[in-house]
Amino acid sequence: MGSTSTAPYTHMxxxxxxxxxxxxxxTFDYQTxxxxxxSGLLTRSxxxxxxxxxxxxxxxxxxxxxxxxxxxxxxxxxNYLNNIDSAKxxxxxxxxxxxxxxxxTPKDWFNAQMTNYTASDKIRSAAERLRSDAVRxxxxxxxxxxxxxxxxxxxxxxxxNNIEYxxxxxxxxxxxxxxKIDDVEAxxxxxxxxxxxxxxxxxxxxxxxxxxxxxxxxxxxxxxxEQELIRVMDTIKTCQQHLRQMLERLNTQNALNxxxxxxxxxxxxxxxxxxxxxxxxxxxxxxxRGINFYHGIENVDNTVSSPETWARYTEENIRxxxxxxxxSDELLNNSNQLMAQTNNDMWNQWNHVNVSLENRVQExxxxxxxxxxxxxxxxxxxxxxxxxxxxxxxxxxxxEAFLQVAQTRxxxxxxxxxxxxxxxxxxxxxxxxxxxxHAAIADLHGKLRQEENAVQHLLRTKSTLEQxxxxxxxxxxxxxxxxxxxxxxxxxxxxxxxxxxxxxxxHPRGLTTA
Numbered sequence: 001m002g003s004t005s006t007a008p009y010t011h012m013x014x015x016x017x018x019x020x021x022x023x024x025x026x027t028f029d030y031q032t033x034x035x036x037x038x039s040g041l042l043t044r045s046x047x048x049x050x051x052x053x054x055x056x057x058x059x060x061x062x063x064x065x066x067x068x069x070x071x072x073x074x075x076x077x078x079n080y081l082n083n084i085d086s087a088k089x090x091x092x093x094x095x096x097x098x099x100x101x102x103x104x105t106p107k108d109w110f111n112a113q114m115t116n117y118t119a120s121d122k123i124r125s126a127a128e129r130l131r132s133d134a135v136r137x138x139x140x141x142x143x144x145x146x147x148x149x150x151x152x153x154x155x156x157x158x159x160x161n162n163i164e165y166x167x168x169x170x171x172x173x174x175x176x177x178x179x180k181i182d183d184v185e186a187x188x189x190x191x192x193x194x195x196x197x198x199x200x201x202x203x204x205x206x207x208x209x210x211x212x213x214x215x216x217x218x219x220x221x222x223x224x225x226e227q228e229l230i231r232v233m234d235t236i237k238t239c240q241q242h243l244r245q246m247l248e249r250l251n252t253q254n255a256l257n258x259x260x261x262x263x264x265x266x267x268x269x270x271x272x273x274x275x276x277x278x279x280x281x282x283x284x285x286x287x288x289r290g291i292n293f294y295h296g297i298e299n300v301d302n303t304v305s306s307p308e309t310w311a312r313y314t315e316e317n318i319r320x321x322x323x324x325x326x327x328s329d330e331l332l333n334n335s336n337q338l339m340a341q342t343n344n345d346m347w348n349q350w351n352h353v354n355v356s357l358e359n360r361v362q363e364x365x366x367x368x369x370x371x372x373x374x375x376x377x378x379x380x381x382x383x384x385x386x387x388x389x390x391x392x393x394x395x396x397x398x399x400e401a402f403l404q405v406a407q408t409r410x411x412x413x414x415x416x417x418x419x420x421x422x423x424x425x426x427x428x429x430x431x432x433x434x435x436x437x438h439a440a441i442a443d444l445h446g447k448l449r450q451e452e453n454a455v456q457h458l459l460r461t462k463s464t465l466e467q468x469x470x471x472x473x474x475x476x477x478x479x480x481x482x483x484x485x486x487x488x489x490x491x492x493x494x495x496x497x498x499x500x501x502x503x504x505x506x507h508p509r510g511l512t513t514a
Contacts, residue, residue, distance in 0.1 A: 156282040163275045166314045170268040173321045174261065180328045181257045187335050188250040194339055195243040201346060202236045204486055205229050205353075211482045217468070219475040225360045225483075228353040235349045239342040246338050253324070253331050260321045267317050354487065361479045368472040375465040382458040389451045396444045403437035406430050 104112075209229050213220075284291060305313065410430045414421070 153282060156278055160275060160278050160282060162311075163271050163278065166311070167268060167271045167275065169318060170264050170271065170314065173318050174264045174268065176325055177257060177261050177264065177321050180325050181254060181261065183332060184250055184254045184257065184328050187332055188247060188254065191243055191247050191250060191335060191339065194342065195240060195247065198236050198240050198243070198342075198346070200490065201350065202233060202240075204490055205232045205236065207486060208353075208483045209233075211478050211486075215471075215475050215478060217471045219364070219471050223360055224356040225353065225479070228349070228356045232346075232349045232353055235345050239345060242338055243342065246335055249331060250335065253328055257324050257328060260317070260324045263317050264321055267314055271314075357479060357483060357487075361476065361484070364472055364476050364479065368469060368476060371465050371469045371472060375462065375469060378458055378462045378465060382455060382462060385451050385455050385458060389448060389455065392444055392448045392451060396441055396448065399437055399441045399444060403434060403441065406433040406437060410434065 209226065212226060212229075215221075410427070413427065413430070416422075
């Protein structure tokens with residue numbers, strides 16, 4: 001082309017094209033707080049070859065994504081970068097393009113440099129403002145993040161404290177309820193034992209009645225002992241009915257107590273698990289292992305209660321348990337009163353039967369002694385009457401001998417001859433003697449028959465007394481040996497001392513047996 005070999009432009013190659021547009025502001029690296037290099041922001045006029053045929057063209061920064069801040073804040077760094085006018089380089093006149101050795105004027109060169117400097121300053125200022133804004137925003141978000149994390153940790157700590165408080169209340173109520181369940185169970189066993197102990201007095205009373213049914217004759221009487229025994233059976237049956245009702249109430253109350261305890265245990269276990277989970281969540285830090293992203297977890301709501309209903313649920317469980325404890329206390333007091341009343345009633349009725357039985361045995365013993373005394377008198381009278389009968393018979397025999405003498409005399413005198421058969425005074429006297437002997441013998445025979453009848457009456461009376469004595473002996477054997485013997489071997493608790501004591505009986509023979 002006619003240029004010298006030393007011309008510098010002949011050895012210059014085409015520079016690589018590095019682009020003429022700014023990158024999007026959205027590519028700002030917020031992690032390293034460094035802006036992307038702006039090597040391509042300079043206009044092409046700095047990097048162009050000397051060839052005059054190259055046109056200058058304007059460079060304008062067009063962001064790929066519009067920023068909302070440019071609308072609200074026209075003086076922000078991003079808006080300012082978008083509104084920077086491109087550096088204008090004076091165009092070359094078309095007439096100069098054809099000149100081979102055309103040069104820029106110093107003014108053009110100066111203007112081009114000033115334009116580049118101005119654009120560079122503006123871009124650098126905008127980048128600095130953008131960098132400071134990014135640092136400030138990062139610090140604000142960092143402070144807000146730490147504040148939110150601390151607030152969340154505080155709320156978790158408060159929640160853990162609430163859980164610990166209610167869990168402690170549940171544990172205290174559980175301990176009270178467990179002790180009360182044990183008390184009710186012990187009282188239930190006592191009531192069962194007392195109920196089983198009432199069977200023996202009832203069986204003894206029934207056996208006493210059955211034994212006294214074996215009395216005979218007039219002694220089979222509805223006396224005070226029988227009335228007291230029937231009253232004992234009624235009292236024991238009434239006490240058994242009350243004890244069974246109390247036993248059923250104790251079983252029902254303990255079932256309610258166990259149900260309330262189950263609710264407390266379930267609530268306490270849930271609170272323990274919640275405390276473990278919340279403690280684990282409270283201890284999670286940014287340096288903890290196992291943390292991860294769970295996208296959309298903030299939108300998952302699996303809660304079933306609010307703080308008010310959560311606290312109310314535990315309060316209701318505790319209130320229910322305390323109510324069951326109060327009802328258990330009342331039931332225990334009622335059980336103690338019922339057991340004391342049962343012991344008192346059975347003890348009093350037992351003593352009434354013993355007193356009545358002892359009085360009856362004494363009456364029977366007195367009756368027996370009287371019968372024995374009368375029987376001895378009857379026996380003595382029978383002996384005396386029989387002796388008298390023998391005497392009367394002997395007297396009759398003696399009178400018959402005199403009658404035989406008188407009749408023999410009369411028969412002998414009937415053999416007197418003729419006029420000697422005279423009705424003389426001797427004959428009158430013999431006849432009178434015969435009549436007197438007949439009368440005496442008849443009187444003696446009448447008296448003999450009377451005495452013999454008396455003997456028969458005495459014998460019948462003796463038989464009656466002996467039978468009555470046998471009845472009395474049988475009654476005494478039943479009451480003193482069988483009835484009192486069974487009751488003597490039985491022990492019953494005294495209501496005053498609540499100790500096992502034995503009832504004392506007075507034996508009909510004068511002995512005292514414990």
